[in-house]
Every structure is written in structure tokens, then in C-alpha cells.
Amino acid sequence: MITIDSLTKRYGGFTAVDDVSFTARSGRVTGFLGPNGAGKSTSMRVMVGLTVPTSGQALIDGRPFAELPNPGRKVGVLLDASAQHAGRTGREILTIAQRTMGLPKLSVDHMLHKVSLTDEEADRRVRNYSLGMRQRLGIATALIGDPDVLILDEPANGLDPAGIRWMRDLLREYANKGGTVLLSSHLLHEIEVIADDIVVIGNGRIVAQGTKSELLDAAGTVVRAEVPADLARALSAAGISSTASTDGAIRTDAEPALVGRVALAAGVALTELKSADTAGLEEMFLELTAETQREGVAA
Amino acid sequence: MSTATLEAKAPSVARVAAVDQPIPMSRLVSVELRKMFNTRSGFWLMASIGIAAVLATTATILFAPDSELTQDAFSAAIGFPMAVILPMVAILSVTSEWTQRSGLTTFTLVPHRERVIGAKALATLIIAVASMFIALAVGAVGNLFGSAVVGVDTVWDVGVMDFALIVLANVLGMLVGFMLGVLLRNSPGAIVGYFVVSFVLPGLFMALGNAQAWFEDVWPWVDFTYAQGALFEGDVSATEWANLGVTGLVWLVIPMAVGLRMIMRSEVK
Numbered sequence: 001m002i003t004i005d006s007l008t009k010r011y012g013g014f015t016a017v018d019d020v021s022f023t024a025r026s027g028r029v030t031g032f033l034g035p036n037g038a039g040k041s042t043s044m045r046v047m048v049g050l051t052v053p054t055s056g057q058a059l060i061d062g063r064p065f066a067e068l069p070n071p072g073r074k075v076g077v078l079l080d081a082s083a084q085h086a087g088r089t090g091r092e093i094l095t096i097a098q099r100t101m102g103l104p105k106l107s108v109d110h111m112l113h114k115v116s117l118t119d120e121e122a123d124r125r126v127r128n129y130s131l132g133m134r135q136r137l138g139i140a141t142a143l144i145g146d147p148d149v150l151i152l153d154e155p156a157n158g159l160d161p162a163g164i165r166w167m168r169d170l171l172r173e174y175a176n177k178g179g180t181v182l183l184s185s186h187l188l189h190e191i192e193v194i195a196d197d198i199v200v201i202g203n204g205r206i207v208a209q210g211t212k213s214e215l216l217d218a219a220g221t222v223v224r225a226e227v228p229a230d231l232a233r234a235l236s237a238a239g240i241s242s243t244a245s246t247d248g249a250i251r252t253d254a255e256p257a258l259v260g261r262v263a264l265a266a267g268v269a270l271t272e273l274k275s276a277d278t279a280g281l282e283e284m285f286l287e288l289t290a291e292t293q294r295e296g297v298a299a
Numbered sequence: 300m301s302t303a304t305l306e307a308k309a310p311s312v313a314r315v316a317a318v319d320q321p322i323p324m325s326r327l328v329s330v331e332l333r334k335m336f337n338t339r340s341g342f343w344l345m346a347s348i349g350i351a352a353v354l355a356t357t358a359t360i361l362f363a364p365d366s367e368l369t370q371d372a373f374s375a376a377i378g379f380p381m382a383v384i385l386p387m388v389a390i391l392s393v394t395s396e397w398t399q400r401s402g403l404t405t406f407t408l409v410p411h412r413e414r415v416i417g418a419k420a421l422a423t424l425i426i427a428v429a430s431m432f433i434a435l436a437v438g439a440v441g442n443l444f445g446s447a448v449v450g451v452d453t454v455w456d457v458g459v460m461d462f463a464l465i466v467l468a469n470v471l472g473m474l475v476g477f478m479l480g481v482l483l484r485n486s487p488g489a490i491v492g493y494f495v496v497s498f499v500l501p502g503l504f505m506a507l508g509n510a511q512a513w514f515e516d517v518w519p520w521v522d523f524t525y526a527q528g529a530l531f532e533g534d535v536s537a538t539e540w541a542n543l544g545v546t547g548l549v550w551l552v553i554p555m556a557v558g559l560r561m562i563m564r565s566e567v568k
Contacts, residue, residue, distance in 0.1 A: 052566070080400070083404070089337075096404075
């Protein structure tokens with residue numbers, strides 16, 4: 001279990017992480033979602049003791065990371081797959097981790113096999129690796145100590161679709177066996193297909209968190225009518241607040257069934273009625289993180 | 300309770316014990332030694348210690364006057380490339396964690412930076428002493444071979460004390476490299492820094508000493524490289540030890556302390 005408690009990190013006048021609190025529970029995959037520069041990586045560096053927080057703390061099973069006697073056996077960490085000595089072979093990088101943790105020599109070959117790096121690839125120097133191969137090597141380094149907790153920063157970056165599928169299955173299986181998985185991504189879809197719990201961060205602050213289903217349910221309903229204005233009027237008469245999108249759809253927090261009944265009673269013909277789910281979460285993600293987006297919202 | 304459950308329980312107990320076992324310093328030192336050899340640049344840097352020793356020995360046999368084919372001549376010839384290569388080994392051991400960013404993994408697996416830096420320092424000292432013994436052996440073979448080829452008496456004029464002082468001088472040189480690595484945490488910067496401190500600065504001091512008479516008395520008290528020169532003479536006076544202590548404090552100990560303090564606090568990215 002990872003417990004983040006009122007974590008704040010300031011650089012001079014800039015607050016990279018602002019009073020962040022959440023828990024990544026064991027047996028579950030927790031997705032840490034946010035646009036680039038939202039504070040995900042800084043938070044993760046604080047969790048593993050690479051960055052000292054301005055205030056607050058991060059605990060692994062109730063203990064600060066630095067107090068773990070042999071951290072690699074407890075927490076598997078992948079922060080940046082490219083952060084390796086380019087002149088070292090993949091096998092040597094894994095061997096360094098194996099020896100530091102005091103693991104049997106065999107575990108290196110076992111891990112290389114598990115992440116599907118061939119012997120030939122393992123003996124190549126990392127400068128000649130593709131990003132996908134580096135990610136696999138990074139995953140191997142994180143997993144080799146057989147840890148209970150995984151902290152992975154953008155692990156799907158650079159993987160091909162089959163690789164992403166492989167990673168997803170691996171993390172799922174890991175959580176099902178009781179492990180704690182915290183992974184970050186700036187892509188909603190990636191988080192959505194794998195995570196049980198989602199923490200959304202923007203501008204260093206947590207803007208939403210909960211189980212995936214809670215966040216999806218909260219997303220409400222998308223509805224279209226032949227005459228959108230009539231529908232908006234009927235909804236507001238029924239005390240349901242709604243917003244009209246530029247594309248003519250109307251969005252509301254109310255359940256689809258309720259919206260349907262209101263439309264029927266008002267005699268408004270609907271052309272579409274659906275739970276907002278994915279689209280809603282995406283909308284929420286874009287909205288909540290709008291200030292950090294470099295691209296202005298297309299008008 | 301059935302034996303099956305007992306058997307199933309046994310490994311998990313063993314595993315818990317292993318997980319809670321702290322990482323011993325000896326293991327960290329052996330890992331750091333391995334890291335000095337297992338990159339392409341690291342491997343050739345290490346190999347160059349042996350290669351340079353052999354080349355320097357060969358050159359001495361070929362070019363030195365017959366009367367000067369003594370063990371001292373060989374050790375001086377081998378000593379010069381060593382004084383350049385060993386500090387590079389020390390520098391890269393520290394700076395590659397930042398320049399190559401492997402520190403992200405290193406300091407996560409061992410979240411106590413003072414232990415990692417300590418292990419690197421010990422590995423560096425082991426390399427320094429081992430290289431000097433390699434140099435001694437190559438030089439001895441060269442001395443035997445050279446004197447036999449030329450037909451002069453073999454002269455063994457490097458005593459145990461002389462050798463110990465030369466080892467100390469090389470350890471100090473390596474520590475200067477280590478200090479620059481710790482202080483700058485950047486490979487090109489620290490390497491350039493080493494050449495400035497060890498070759499450019501002594502030149503400036505020498506120019507100053509030649510131009511200004513008053514500086515001659517101060518010189519041994521400010522120039523670390525000059526003070527180290529006494530170690531190669533074989534006989535170090537009390538004043539010369541004091542010179543070494545004072546200049547070592549200023550040029551090595553204090554900047555090292557500043558650098559270590561920065562490493563402990565800095566963010567690893």
C-alpha cells in the first residue's frame with residue numbers, strides 16, 4: 001500500500017505538487033492521470049526518496065521509502081526507462097540490480113525471459129535499444145526483486161500495441177495476486193483500460209479521485225434532441241441542470257433514465273441518449289486540466 | 300497441520316527474512332567495482348591502465364640511456380599515465396550516475412546516498428592500490444628484461460617506503476578526481492576541471508613563483524600539486540607533510556565536504 005499524505009513540493013515560487021493526498025491500495029491498480037507537467041513524476045520521485053518534499057510525506061506500508069532495508073525487494077520502481085548508462089548491456093544493467101538486491105544469479109535470465117528480451121538483445125548495449133526495449137528492461141529491473149509494490153511512470157510509452165496489451169495483463173495479474181500497482185499516464189485511455197482506481201492531477205493538485213466506476217458514473221448523460229432548446233427547457237423545468245455542447249449535444253449529471261422520462265413527459269423527440277462514461281471522463285479530464293493544456297480549446 | 304502446508308509456508312518465511320535483510324557495504328562495493336568495468340568506456344579505461352604500463356615500460360627500454368635503466372626510471376615512466384587515467388576512473392564512477400542518469404536506479408535501490416558514495420570511494424581506493432601493484436609488477440618485469448637486454452646490472456632502487464609514498468600520491472590524485480566528480484556531478488565538467496586543477500593551476504603557480512620572489516615561500520602552502528611532488532622524492536620532511544596537510548585541506552577536503560553536502564540534498568532526476 002502507498003499512502004501519500006498532504007504532499008507539497010515547491011521550487012522557488014513554483015508549486016509542482018500542491019497538497020496531494022491519496023492511497024494506492026493493495027490488490028488494485030491505481031492510475032495516476034494527468035497532462036505533462038502536472039506533477040506526476042515529481043510525486044513519484046518523492047515516493048521513492050529521490051526528491052525531498054517541501055512538506056507532507058509518502059509511506060510504503062506505513063514506512064518511508066528510505067527506511068526499507070532492501071527497497072528493491074519491497075518496491076519495484078520504473079521512473080524513466082531511458083535513464084540508464086548507454087554503454088552498458090541490458091543484461092549487465094539487470095545484473096547490477098540483481099547483485100545489489102542480493103538475488104540468485106538465475107533471476108536475471110528468468111526476468112529477461114519474462115519481459116521477452118532475447119539473449120541477443122540482452123547482450124546489446126542500451127544505446128542501441130528502442131524505447132520499447134528500454135521499457136521492457138525497466139520493467140524487468142522493477143520486477144526482479146519480487147516486490148509487493150510497483151511504482152511505474154508512463155510504463156506504456158514506446159511500447160507497440162502488443163506490448164501495451166502484455167503490460168496490461170502483467171499488471172492485472174500482479175494486482176490480482178495482492179500487489180499494489182501505481183502507474184502514471186497522460187493518456188486517459190491507457191489508464192481507463194487497466195486501472196481500478198483513478199487519481200486525476202492537474203497543475204500539481206488532485207482534481208478528482210475514486211474508483212473507475214465512481215468516476216464513470218459521475219460523468220452523467222449525453223443526450224441529443226431534434227430541437228435541443230426544447231429539451232434544455234424541459235430539463236431545467238424539471239430542476240435538472242444541463243450544459244449544451246458546441247456540437248448540439250446536451251450534457252447533464254442526471255441518470256439517462258431520468259432524462260428519458262423528462263423528455264417523454266415534455267414530448268421532446270430524442271435522437272440520442274447515452275451514459276456519458278468514457279466520453280464524459282475524457283471531457284472531465286480535459287476540462288479539469290484545461291489550464292495546463294498548451295493547446296487552447298478549439299472553438 | 301499437514302506437511303503440505305508446512306512446506307508451503309517455509310519459503311515465504313525465508314523470503315520475508317531476505318526482504319528485511321539490509322544491504323551490506325561489501326555488496327555495494329562489489330557492485331560499484333563491477334560498474335567501473337561493465338561499460339564500454341569503463342572497460343577500456345581500466346584496460347588502458349595495463350596497456351599504458353606496458354607501453355611506458357617498452358618506451359623506457361627503447362629510449363632511456365643504458366645507465367638510467369633503473370626501477371625508478373620505470374616507475375616514473377609508468378606513473379605519468381597512471382596519474383591521468385586513475386582520476387578519470389574516479390570521476391566517471393561518480394558523474395555517470397548523473398550524466399548517464401543511471402543514478403535514478405542506483406539511488407532508488409539504495410536510498411542512502413552516503414552509502415553509495417562511500418562504496419564508490421572504497422571501490423576507487425581498491426582500484427588505485429591494485430593499479431599501483433600492477434604498475435609495480437610491469438615495471439619490475441621491464442627492469443629485469445631491460446637490464447638483461449642492454450647488459451647492465453639490474454638496479455632495484457624503489458624501496459617499500461618509496462612505493463608507499465607513490466601509492467599515496469596516486470590515491471590523492473584519484474581523490475581529487477573523485478572530489479571534482481562529487482562537486483560537479485557532470486562528466487565533461489569534472490574531467491576539464493581535473494586538468495585545470497592538476498596541470499593548468501600548477502603552471503600558473505610556477506609562473507607566479509618565477510616572477511615574484513615573495514611567492515616562493517608561500518608556494519608550497521597553496522599549491523597542492525607542488526606539495527604532492529615531495530611524495531615522489533622518497534623523503535618527506537615534517538614541513539612537507541604540513542604543506543600536504545594544509546593544501547590538501549583547501550583543495551581536497553573542503554570542496555569534497557561541500558560536494559557531499561550538495562549530493563545529500565540534491566534532487567535526482
